[in-house]
Amino acid sequence: MKSPHRLFYLTDRLEFPPVETANSEGLLAVGGDLSVERLVLAYTNGIFPWFNDESPILWWSPDPRMVLYPDKVKISKSMRKVLRDNRFRLTKNTCFQQVLEHCSSIEREGLDGTWITQNMKKAYCAMYEKGYATSYEVWEQNELVGGLYGIDLGHIFCGESMFSLTSNASKFAFIKLAEDLHAKGYKAIDCQLYTAHLASLGAQEMPRKKFMELLK
Template sequence: MIHQPRRFFPNPQLALSDGLVAMSDELSIELLKESYSWGIFPWPHEDSPILWFSPDPRGILDFSEFHLSKSFKKFLRTCEWEVRWNTQFDQVIENCAFTQRKGETGTWITEHLMNYYKKFHRAGFAHSLEIWEQDKLIGGIYGVFVEGSFSGESMFFHKSPASKVALTVLVIELEKIGLKWMDIQMVTPNLKAFGGRYIKREMYYKRLAQAQAQKNLLKPLSPRSASVSRIVAAWTRNNVQK
């Protein structure tokens, strides 16, 4: 059972069949914090109020099922791209919003929503993991960490496969602090290839309550850097020792 205060939202387990929980005209740090602590996320639609969802089924990435192809593992072992945390959050979310993707038009990350995620970052709840080649940002991912649970929001790349590298390093870092899974909301073909899958809403909320009870803290908050190959090598050694 989730033991977080609920001032703004109805019980998300009573959402409509499409997952809609609530609508609002405005955003705030308080709304975002409460929504994520209850597994609810904003999904703006053009010419509509802000819509808040808790879909059934729900996409998750279980770290015990995280899959890397042989060719990608080989790439990671020799990848000297640099990993940084939270050094350019604004650039990451802007790239996620505006980078053109094959077969897609528009973005769900509106200017209004983007501005509030930037505030959420400055408040310590939204985070970016960035992939750099020398001094050029070539890919990244951002997400939200609230009450011991991480929700991945969006990722981008300017050089392949930088977004996949960002996701892999994120999983490694989240495992280090004791997390066993992350919320991905929807399972895209890309995330499915890494092991993403859907679970029933009821099971999702059981997992969320368990994650909150563990009270894990997201430690790699300060800007720091390390090569991808170094991070992956340490992760591989630890897994072998287990």
């Protein structure tokens, strides 16, 4: 009989257990803090925080992992037209906090509330100040209509969240992100968990072991 999973509780020590000890849902550890140092340690080891206001800090490393190779991004016929029409304009790191706020307030189908809590916002703003977090912004004329943000590890981009206030704006941001990263030689975009939307853009599930090899 397989022994039950024993959850790892973090202390003030800057450490995480091996990702292989995560449970079947990908939950690895509980507790700790959201300091820049701990977040950098987490992302560089294939771990990310995901929790809501009512729960303690939860750390995850799912198996399989949702990943996109930047050169494999899928661009539909309708999106090719959007790209040709120059309807949108892209910027990078011009209004990180606004992107974060939009991502936290957008309503998600099937989700009650947001996982981007006030403490998470402070943490990612601190990551941005230290140069680890990056935002891509989509503008229609002079209005911010979409965007995304994530953690940039230099060879892997860990996508955290995206938003769209008008049709195709977040898809535009994601495609431009993939094209930018491909041009810079990045290995992958970490999309974390499966969604049909990400699958439609070319992301695929891969074994956690393979993702960890990419990460290292």
